[in-house]
Amino acid sequence: MFFRTITDEIQLGILTVQNAQELFSLIDASRGYLRQWLPWVDGTKSPDDSREFIERSLHQFSSNNGFQAGIWYKAQIVGVIGFHAMDWNNRRTSIGYWLGEQFQGRGIMTTACRAMVDIAFREYKLNRVEIRAAVENTKSRAIPERLGFLKEGVCRQAEWLYDHFVDHVIYSMLSEDW
Structure with a gap:
């Protein structure tokens, strides 16, 4: 299984x-x-729903199609980060992430995301990593901006969010620029 210590306080690991x-x-x-x-x-109404997510994530990992990792901060799970899917033919992936509200503003997600980009380029030998975030989601957008990703543009009405569409900003990083 995948487990990685990033700093003294932050670890990434496959959820079980x-x-x-x-x-x-x-x-x-x-x-x-x-x-x-x-x-x-x-749609996440019970621990069973979280278990089903974890089971799908384990299948994703065993199929060599990326993975979802728990983020542990001071031995407590605080969020999730992962590769959505691997496009092995084009050597690219995208990263998604979320962090519990009480753990915001500590640099946890920037550190975790930096580690995931390192894994994508150094271990998986990918060429491109994308991060997409809603235009108005400034906290999520700050991560790729902090890491030096290039803002490529905006996809209009890219995601249905309960009762409305949101536009997404697309960021990318190439292995040669990392």
């Missing part, structure tokens, strides 16, 4: 079904905050 309750509790504690930008929050 034993993490389902802890993951659900984190989502539930940040439900209103996460719901602003993540369309799956209302």
Whole structure:
């Protein structure tokens, strides 16, 4: 299984079904905050829903199609980051992430995202990594901007978010620029 220590306080690791309750509790504690930008929050109603997500993630990992990693801060799960899918033919992927509300503003996600980009380029030998975020989601957009990603443009009405469409900003990083 994948487990990586990033700093003395931050680790990334493949989620297991034993993490389902802890993951659900984190989502539930940040439900209103996460719901602003993540369309799956209302569908996560119990630890069983978190377990199903983890099982799909484990299948993704075993199929060599990327992975979803829990983010641990001071031995507590605080969020998730992962590769959506691997496009091995074109050597590219995209990264998605979320962090519990109470853990914002500590540099955790920037550190985790930097590690994921390193994994994409150094270990998986990919050429391109994308990050997409809603135009108004300034906290999520700050991550690729901080890491030096290039803003490529805006996809209009890219995602249905409960009762409206949101536009997405597309950021990219190429291995030669990393």
